[in-house]
Amino acid sequence: AQSVAQPEDQVNVAEGNPLTVKCTYSVSGNPYLFWYVQYPNRGLQFLLKYITGDNLVKGSYGFEAEFNKSQTSFHLKKPSALVSDSALYFCAVRDGGSYIPTFGRGTSLIVHP
Amino acid sequence: DAGVIQSPRHEVTEMGQEVTLRCKPISGHNSLFWYRQTMMRGLELLIYFNNNVPIDDSGMPEDRFSAKMPNASFSTLKIQPSEPRDSAVYFCASSPRSGPPAQYFGPGTRLLVL
Numbered sequence: 001a002q003s004v005a006q007p008e009d010q011v012n013v014a015e016g017n018p019l020t021v022k023c024t025y026s027v028s029g030n031p032y033l034f035w036y037v038q039y040p041n042r043g044l045q046f047l048l049k050y051i052t053g054d055n056l057v058k059g060s061y062g063f064e065a066e067f068n069k070s071q072t073s074f075h076l077k078k079p080s081a082l083v084s085d086s087a088l089y090f091c092a093v094r095d096g097g098s099y100i101p102t103f104g105r106g107t108s109l110i111v112h113p
Numbered sequence: 114d115a116g117v118i119q120s121p122r123h124e125v126t127e128m129g130q131e132v133t134l135r136c137k138p139i140s141g142h143n144s145l146f147w148y149r150q151t152m153m154r155g156l157e158l159l160i161y162f163n164n165n166v167p168i169d170d171s172g173m174p175e176d177r178f179s180a181k182m183p184n185a186s187f188s189t190l191k192i193q194p195s196e197p198r199d200s201a202v203y204f205c206a207s208s209p210r211s212g213p214p215a216q217y218f219g220p221g222t223r224l225l226v227l
Binding site: 032034036041042043044045046049051090094099100101103105106 | 117144146155156158161163168169204206208214215216217218219220221223
C-alpha cells in the first residue's frame with residue numbers, strides 16, 4: 001500500500017522569503033516521489049522527481065526537494081519565493097512495483113508581495 | 114510536442130444527457146490515466162490504461178461511467194446518464210514507457226451538469 005500526506009492546506013509566505021511545502025509518504029517498497037504544480041484553470045504540471053541517487057533533487061522554476069528516508073519526507077523548497085509561484089502544489093508517491101501514483105490533497109501556496 | 118490534448122475544454126449539459134470526453138495522449142506514451150478533480154474529494158484516479166488495455170478501473174464511480182482506448186492515440190470517457198454530482202474537472206494524463214515515470218496532464222475538461 002502507498003499513501004502520501006500534505007499536512008498543510010495552505011502555506012503563506014512573503015515574496016523573497018524561502019518557502020517549504022511539506023510532504024510525507026508511506027510505501028512498502030522503494031518510493032518514487034514527485035511534485036506537481038497546478039495553476040488556476042490548468043492541468044497539473046510536473047516539477048521534479050526523486051527516483052534514486054542524490055537526496056536533493058532540483059527541478060523547474062528554481063524548486064528543489066529533499067528526500068529524507070528516515071523521516072519518510074519529501075518537502076518542496078525554494079530559496080526565494082515569487083508572487084508567480086502562487087499555485088496549488090501536489091506531492092505524489094509511487095511504490096517501485098506499482099505504476100499508479102497516489103496524490104496528496106494538495107497545498108495552496110500563496111506568496112504575498 | 115503538442116502535449117496531452119483534451120476536448121471539449123468546457124461542457125455544460127443537463128441531467129440525464131450523455132457526455133463524452135476525449136483525450137489524445139502524447140505520442141509514444143503507453144500509459145493513460147483519467148482523473149476527476151473536485152474541491153470536496155481532490156484528485157481521484159478513475160481508470161488506468163496500459164498499452165490500450167484497462168488495467169485498473171476501481172476508481173470508476175459506477176456503471177454510468179465507461180472509458181475506452183481503441184488505439185494508442187485516443188481515449189474517451191463517457192458518462193450516461195449524467196447527474197449534477199458528476200460536475201468536476203476531468204483530466205487525462207499520459208506517461209512514457211521509458212525515461213522519467215512522471216505523468217503529463219492535459220488541460221482538463223470542466224464539466225457542469227445542471
